[in-house]
Amino acid sequence: MRSPRLRLAALAVAPILFLGACSTEGGADGAATSDDAAATSMAPTGDVSELSVDTDGDAPAITWNDEPFADGELPFAVASTQAETVEEGDGDEVAEGQEVQARYIAFNGATGEQVLSTFEADESVTLDLSNENLFPAFLDNLPGRRVGESVLMAIPAAEAFGTAGNQQLGIGAEDTLVFYLELVEARDPLTKATGAEVEPEEGLPQVEADGESVAQITIPEDAEEPTELVVQPLVEGEGAEVKAGQTIKVHYTGVTFADGEGFDNSYDRGTPAEFPIGVGQVIPGWDEGLVGQTVGSRVLLVIPAELAYGTDAEAHELGGQTLVFVVDILGAY
Structure with missing residues (x-):
């Protein structure tokens, strides 16, 4: 797709x-x-x-x-x-x-x-x-x-x-x-998340990530699709806190919750993505989930359709879908 x-x-x-x-x-x-x-x-x-x-x-x-x-x-x-x-x-x-x-x-x-x-x-x-x-x-x-x-x-x-x-x-x-x-x-700029690993809560998508290639995200068969945004740090970075209005630099992997199929990642493009955060320039789940995190962190986001591309499946190819992301926060400027 x-x-x-x-x-x-x-x-x-x-x-x-x-x-x-x-x-x-x-x-x-x-x-x-x-x-x-x-x-x-x-x-x-x-x-x-x-x-x-x-x-x-x-x-x-x-x-x-x-x-x-x-x-x-x-x-x-x-x-x-x-x-x-x-x-x-x-x-x-x-x-x-x-x-x-x-x-x-x-x-x-x-x-x-x-x-x-x-x-x-x-x-x-x-x-x-x-x-x-x-x-x-x-x-x-x-x-x-x-x-x-x-x-x-x-x-x-x-x-x-x-x-x-x-x-x-x-x-x-x-x-x-x-x-x-x-x-x-x-x-030297960060190239991947670095810091203390965090044990995630049970029942969430399982993540294998080395920060150098596309993260492997597995959706458990018995996982319940959340109705609210899930923000689960996997690595707590020691850098500054991300503030609304900053431009952040990230590597990320995205899959759909329904089947775990990947639809986008930054690794295949060979360079981190940079974009404003907390100001409505990206999907709401990113704005809400990444502001307040720290540079160097790796964050698992499970984003209901209302905070992603909306509930209308005809309005967007990912409309109506809950999305899962693993995001390494490499910088905030």
């Missing part, structure tokens, strides 16, 4: 700040051509070497030629990405493809306004350097730096959101972004 793929692939997105949304005009594949890219950035008006950072307050403050950034002779614009070390780090060297935990504050170079920050909430974000949707500035400039290092970075529009800008963040089509980042941690 044709794989519905959970509506995952078409909806997979990176976190809004880090999606390199280049112009959809120009190249045949939707990417901006070099001429288009050049047109999206205003003429240079400054240099990252003219910026300084004061970290004595609750949040870092950026100055431009010793004046508060917003009071400078705006707009501040660069022609290509510039990065300068503010303070050296003494931790491990960041490698290509790793996940980097970072704190940051970002400003719009055209207006001087702060657009996003993790400092007020004392949080950090994960920059997945294996994700090609991340701004090229991060992919190119973070490997080789060390944990503990802080960096000032100026990114022109052509190498960030392009002609689309970002209306939600108030970023126009020609606006340079100015970032101050502190590199907190670097680690």
Whole structure:
């Protein structure tokens, strides 16, 4: 049967700040051509070497030629990405493809306004350097730096959101972004669940999974089809708790409860799936069952039709069916 793929692939997105949304005009594949890219950035008006950072307050403050950034002779614009070390780090060297935990504050170079920050909430974000949707500035400039290092970075529009800008963040089509980042941690990304194994309740589908290939899911002959969502951790990961609105990275296997037949999995595609969770972009059973779990966990989900593809068998090929999934949560960003 044709794989519905959970509506995952078409909806997979990176976190809004880090999606390199280049112009959809120009190249045949939707990417901006070099001429288009050049047109999206205003003429240079400054240099990252003219910026300084004061970290004595609750949040870092950026100055431009010793004046508060917003009071400078705006707009501040660069022609290509510039990065300068503010303070050296003494931790491990960041490698290509790793996940980097970072704190940051970002400003719009055209207006001087702060657009996003993790400092007020004392949080950090994960920059997945294996994700090609991340701004090229991060992919190119973070490997080789060390944990503990802080960096000032100026990114022109052509190498960030392009002609689309970002209306939600108030970023126009020609606006340079100015970032101050502190590199907190670097680690190799998870490829499978890792943590303490959990003994599942009796009567549930039986699972054999190594995290490297399609999970084997067996429906016991006497198993009762549940009327409510079943969420059974099989491995409890030690990572952060998954929050609604994050993008999660998972490997998964899906079968029907009625006959145990597989209808979809991520392993055959050779790469984990990434998608927003808890915001109605996937079936409700996934939103309800995975928010609150921890990164590194393996979770068994038994999802009644009402929380899957509905009860109408004619509306969807999996309509009216209870579905069973085994999900390895590899990241949440």
